[in-house]
Amino acid sequence: MTQTTTKTATYTVADIEKVVTRVRADLMMIGDSTGGWTAEKSLTYAHDVEELAKEGYLKHVDVTLFDSGKEIMATRFVINTDASGWTSSRPGGVRWPRVANPYLRIILSYNSSYDDAARKKMGGRLKIGWTPTNEDTSHSALSRGGGRDYASNSYGIQRLDWAA
Secondary structure (H helix, E strand, O other): OEEEEOOOOOOOHHHHHHHHHHHHHHHHHHHHHHOOOHHEEEEEEEHHHHHHOOOEEEEEEEEEEEEEEEEEEEEEEEEEEEOOOOOOOOOOOOOOOOOOEEEEEEEEEEEEOOOOOHHHOOOOOOOOOOOOOOOOOOOOOOOOEEEEEEEEOOOEEEEEEEEO
């Protein structure tokens, strides 16, 4: 006896927008509670995340809080295009501290389809001139804990959290 199973992951641009709305809320909360970003800056980052997500270019987004050069907290938003079994959470859940000298770093990681042609295509749609980096995003000085799942149909973003 032979059995065949087919799994189809389906989502629309509206699903991506719905999921990124939760990421936008997290970015706004992180910027506000730490004092590291203005609301306008948080929205600018969220805009570019959404534009790149809609085109399927993002792998993950990493946000790290530093105080006087010391890593305090981090969150990574990992893209998943097969999240049909997920239950979507509400944004928030983790309070980011206000520190004396906040510096928030955001690093976007792209998948292999984000080549030179894709960069050129996205150039006019992005608000930030993103540049390559070799910054360490392993968060080895922090402990992994918590997180959230944001999903609509089969499009999802998993939020992974780290803290000191």
